[in-house]
Amino acid sequence: MQTQCPFCSVQCKITLHPPHSSPSPISVIQTGALATALSMEDWQAEGHPNAASQGRLCIKGMNAHQHALNGDRLLYPLIRRDGKLVRASWDEALDLIAARFREAMQQHGPDTIGVYGGGSLTNETAYLLGKFARIGLGTRYIDYNGRFCMSAAASAGTKVFGVDRGLTFRLQDIPLAQCIILAGTNIAECQPTLLPYFHEARANGARIIVLDPRQTGTAAIADLHLQLKPGTDALLALTLLKLIIDNGWTDQAFIAQHTNGYHELAALLDGIELEQTAQQCGIPAAQIVQAAEWYGTAETGMILTARGIEQQTDGHLAVRYLLNLVLATGKIGRPGCGYGAVTGQANGQGGREHGQKADQLPGYRSIENESDRAHVASVWGVEPSEIPGKGVSAYEMLELADQGLLRMLFVMGSNPVVSNPNIPLVRRALEGLDLLVVADLFLSETARMADIVLPVASFLENTGTLTNLEGRVLLREAVMEPPGEARQDWSILHAIAERLGTGHYFHFNSAEAIFNELRLASRGGLADYSGITYDRLRQEEGIYWPCPDESHAGTPTMFQQRFAHEDGKAIFTALPHQYVREQPSTTRPLLLTNGRVLSHYLTGVQTRRSPTLAARELQNFVEIHPATAKRYRLKEGQWAELQSAQGQFIVRCRLSEQIRMDTLFVSMHWGGKQNVNEATPPELDPFCKMPGFKFTPVTIRSWQPERSLLK
Structure with a gap:
């Protein structure tokens, strides 16, 4: 069976081999008897040749099938009755959702309903979820957990x-670069199948510079590791620019x-001093000069x-x-650059x-642009005025819920009670909703x-496109049918809309039909998919956007x-750069930063249902320098409580000399x-x-734990 990893953005291709002694995979899935019919560990996955990962798989990809075959999968709808979630029919669940949504629209207006999506949904589901919110419900309030992933880089x-x-x-152009700056990215653990590209670049003579407060697996391959203090990235970037210009x-x-x-940069860089930057970043001035020289003088760079x-x-x-730096050195739009x-x-x-x-x-059209609204409205068969205006970000929707302004929330493919900041407010906001509907594979925390x-269907059961x-x-x-009564995302949205009129x-009767409408809606936009078809994708493996017509080869290199x-x-x-934030103090002297580990993904809803992956990291941990641990009388494996002005959480200590003494991970x-988001x-x-x-x-x-307190 040919499939594709559901986890990181590389989107490695997988050949999945079921156990030879088991019943056929489709018949097993349809019965829902996963736990007794076969062992998840008996399935075997191997990398399938593809242009992105070149056939490589990491530990997550090799075991991605385990969560889809897990006996904990949700197999039928649940409705809360007398405080407990109990089995219900689809008609009961959908009728109740539609009735409650209709009630909210009539009494309070459609903007009292919010829609919360996810960055792992297919393009088809993401497209339809946006249409469902704006045309199916008429609400302006839709956002997604990708707000916490890509919004800074995307807006920049x-x-x-x-x-x-x-x-x-x-x-495949990475090995052509003579200098590569990796700023705040731990590719060795987050996208490990890409690491060989950087090894190849080094073999070709490239110099790799890593900016990270931890000595990660990625920093281990660097020629220069700037182990800067968290929160000083912007100052470091300005100083590098000043050195390059000077x-x-x-x-x-x-x-x-x-x-x-370009000429306006003089005022921006006025007052930037190398030694002062070195002191604030907590790194040697000579390292900053070396980084600027390597990148500034390289013929190609990324x-x-x-x-x-x-x-x-x-x-x-x-x-930004x-x-x-990219613009000042002209390193974009040509091989080995970007x-x-x-x-x-x-x-x-x-x-x-x-x-x-x-x-x-x-x-990638703007909802506030009149011509963009007109184009999409023509595809949807509505007047531009019927498309609601701009909403707010994911966390801000939860703030509205906490204020009682957002009364109902539909969540698809996300776990906001874990992934948002300020979890005490998020928990209170969700508890106070008049209605919370969640579409998921498992009974997540949300x-x-x-x-x-x-x-809903898992990646093995869900046809659709994704953009790496x-x-x-x-x-x-x-490659399989959904287990039990699980349904496709798009069919759920259609069923609710049908009940709402x-x-x-x-x-739509297929994901391909949705994609064909997406193509029309994207035509002429910045992210133009109109020349991409399912047939082309099957034949060509993948196509870079923008691709404005079916004769277009796509756009591998931008600009x-x-x-x-x-x-x-x-x-x-x-x-x-004028930003004020809480600084370390005598009462809170350490800086906490968070991130990923190799064996888990996002809030762990899927990876903790993979026995192989869960066994690698059973519990969370705080990485702390031995000198810092000694100062706070902490030992390896000991429980510790971390407390901020916002809240506290509890994890075990993991001592490491690979982190700054003023920083916790x-x-x-x-x-x-x-x-950690508590x-x-x-x-x-x-x-x-x-x-x-x-x-x-x-x-x-x-911290000394009480029994069952960590559950």
């Missing part, structure tokens, strides 16, 4: 280049022909960012300051292109709080001739008492509404 790329696409270059390492011809705003730099409340500007935001979620790229974001319509839970970090659109076809906008702004030029960022994959503050980046996951002043102390 849009401002600077005129459009955001994860990588502006092909993965030393004449700029490409003046490129600047003159292809950019605007800068890649990820959540380490982006998940901060100044992440938008930090990325790094893009200044910028890349290393997408985290499976469809983090496509998920933000086709209508899940509060401010976007399909094709689903446990729901009034109605709907079972390169902007390459890929087709993943179903808007079903005629959702009469070879011009940028996406009207005048064809990119824009330097001269906005001053905690994984993001656990809920409950081990949820302590994450609610402040958002003013440009893109990204929470500050990577910078939280905390204190730490030993």
Whole structure:
């Protein structure tokens, strides 16, 4: 069986082999008797040749099938009665959802209902979810968990280049770069099948520079590791730019022909001092000079960012300051050059292109642009005025719920009670809703709080397209039927719309039919998929957008001739960095940052249902330097409580000399008492509404657990 990994943005292809002695996979799945009919571990997965990962699989991809075959899968709808979730029929569940939605619309208006999506949904589901919110329900309030993944880089790329696409270059071009800056990205654990590209670059003589407060597996391959203090990325980027300009390492011809705003940088860089930056970043000045020289003097070069730099409340500007380096040296639009935001979620790229974001319509169109609204309205068969205006970000929707302004929430493919900042508010907001509906594979932490839970198809059972970090659109076809009574995402949305009287906008009989409407809606947009078809994807494996017609080969390398702004030029960022946030103090002297580990994904809802993956990391942990642990009288394996101004959580200690002494690292994959976001503050980046996951002043102390308290 040929399938595709459901986890990270590489989207590796998989050949899945069922046990020879088991019943046929489809008949087993249809019975729902997964736990007794076969062993998940007896299935075997191997990498299938593909252009992105070149046939490689990581530990998550090799075991991705285990969660889909897990006996904990939701097999039928659940409705809360007398405080408990109990089995219900689809008609009962759908009728109740429609009745409650209709009641809210009539009494309070459609904007009292919110829709919360996910970055792992297919392009078809993401597109239909946006249409469902705006036309099926008539609400302006839709956003998704990709807000916590890509919003800083996406908004920065849009401002600077005129459009955001994860990588502006092909993965296979990485070995052509002479210098590569990896800023806040731990590819060795988050996208390990890409690591050979960087090894090949080094073998070709490339110098690799890593910016990270931890000595990660990625930092281990670096020629230069700038182990900077969390929250100082923007200052470091400005200082690198000043050194490049002062030393004449700029490409003046490129600047003159292809950019605007260069001369305004003088005011931005005024007052930047190397020694002061070194002190604030906590790294040697000589390392900063070396990084600037290597990147500035290299003939070809790339800068890649990820959540380490982006998940901060100044992440938008930090990325734009790094893009200044790209523009100042002319390293974009040619082989071995470019910028890349290393997408985290499976469809983090496509998920933000086709209508899940509060401010976007399909094709990366703006919901506030009249011509964009008119085009999409013509495809949907409505008047432009019938499409609601801009909503708010994912976390801000939960703030509205806490205020009683949002009364009902429909969640598909997300687990907001774990992934959001300020979990105490999020929990209170969800508990206070008049109706919470969750569509998921498992009874996640959020689903446990729901009034109605709907079972959905897994990646093995769900045909659809996904767009990987390169902007390459890929087709993943179903190889099994959904278990029990689980349904396809799109059929659930259609069934609810039918009961609300808007079903005629959702009469699709396949994912391909939805994709064909998406193609029309995206035509002429920045993310133009109109030339991509299922037939082409089957024949060509994948196609880069933009692809404006069926004779077009796609666009592997962006910005070879011009940028996406009207005048064809990119824009330097001269906005001053004026950000105030809570700093470490005597009561909270340490900086907490969070991130991923190799064996888990997002909030762990899927990976903890894989016995092989769960066994690698049974519990959450705090990575702490031995000297810091000694100062706080903590030992390896000991329980510790971390407390911020926002809240506290409890994890075991893992001592490591690979982290700064002023910094603590905690994984993001656990809920409950081990949820790092219990302590994450609610402040958002003013440009893109990204929470500050990577910078939280905390204190730490030993903790003695009570029985069952960690469940």
